[in-house]
Amino acid sequence: MSLILLGTILIVEDSPSELELMSHYLKESGYNVIKATGAKEALEKAASQKPDVIVTDVVMPEMSGFELCRSLRRNPITEKVPIVICSSKNQEIDRFWAMKQGADAYITKPYTRDHLLHTIKSVVI
Structure with missing residues (x-):
């Protein structure tokens, strides 16, 4: 059975364990992953x-x-790419600030696989 690729996601995360976890969730769900x-x-x-x-x-x-x-x-080149902020900062001001900077969605750590996937799907037009 071949996976249908849903698209390419760039993950920007300085924690190796977080980067691997998120990458695993997304690859398992059919996304192509680029890591930074x-x-x-x-x-x-x-x-x-x-x-x-x-x-x-x-x-x-x-x-x-x-x-x-x-x-x-x-x-x-990148102005229209949807951006999801995934942070351990869970104050309303952080969420507000993220949106002011151009983010399309904001989720907090720890997140579930389903929450991550749902959030990504919600920003893809």
Whole structure:
């Protein structure tokens, strides 16, 4: 049985265990996964590989997920790519700020596989 690929998702996560867990959930569900361990790498991969969705953490070295959102929205190549923020920050202000920076959805850790998949599907037009 062959998997029908649903699309390509760029995961931006500096924690190796989180990156692997999310990658596993998405691959198992039929997505093609691109991994980046930081925002600068993510900006390069997003522009060159044009993912269908970007899932990013907020707290990362060098550049936060919020800054990454702003940079993606400023680039004509990536300005329309849906962005899901996945963070352990669960305050209403974090959610509000994420949306102000251009995120399309916000989920908090720990998340379930179903919640992650449902959120991704909800932002894909």
